[in-house]
Amino acid sequence: AHGKHAKDLDGLKAIHKHHATLQERIDYIEKSIGDSADKHYEELQRLKALHAKHADALAKHGKDASAALAAHASVNERIAFLERAVGDSADKHLAELADLRSNHGLTAKDVAALREAHAKLSSDAQGTNAAHISLGQRLDLLESRLRHCFSA
Structure with missing residues (x-):
């Protein structure tokens, strides 16, 4: 062991x-x-x-x-800016349109006055031409009388 x-x-x-x-x-x-x-x-x-x-x-x-x-700028600020710009532009265009319409009325009156003056001037010119013709005729008449006086 x-x-x-x-x-x-x-x-x-x-x-x-x-x-x-x-x-x-x-x-x-x-x-x-x-x-x-x-x-x-x-x-x-x-x-x-x-x-x-x-x-x-x-x-x-x-x-x-x-x-x-x-x-x-925020979206709202940008939209507000665009709205102001469009609004200002529309107001400006409306004012310009009113001015143009006013000026158009004045121009139409001026054109009418010019037409009236032209018509009067044409009428006066025709009257003057008519007077010139009658003066020529009168001169012819006077010449023929003078010839007649001197020939007799």
């Missing part, structure tokens, strides 16, 4: 040599956890830096969007 125990003890010692000691195993676990913690800490720091960069970009984008919205 002693030989069996000795053999079992030798087998146990051989197995024990193949197994790491408790201290070695704890050291290994601590190193693994430490390496993992360092790696996670570095990743966390990178993540925080990226998060800060993203937050800055988001804030800048928000400011740019606000500035763009402030620079652009």
Whole structure:
């Protein structure tokens, strides 16, 4: 039995040599956890830096969007501007149309007055021509009488 125990003890010692000691195993676990913690800490720091960069970009984008919205007139403001422009234009056109109609009436009166003056001038010209003809006839008559007086 002693030989069996000795053999079992030798087998146990051989197995024990193949197994790491408790201290070695704890050291290994601590190193693994430490390496993992360092790696996670570095990743966390990178993540925080990226998060800060993203937050800055988001804030800048928000400011740019606000500035763009402030620079652009709202739809209601744009519609109001167009309505004023169209209204002002319509009022201006109505005033110009009234002026044109008024001037057209004056022009029509002037044309009528010119026609009347032309008709009178034509009539006077015809009367003058008629008087010239009668003067010619009168002159002929006087000449014929003078000839008759001198020939007798």
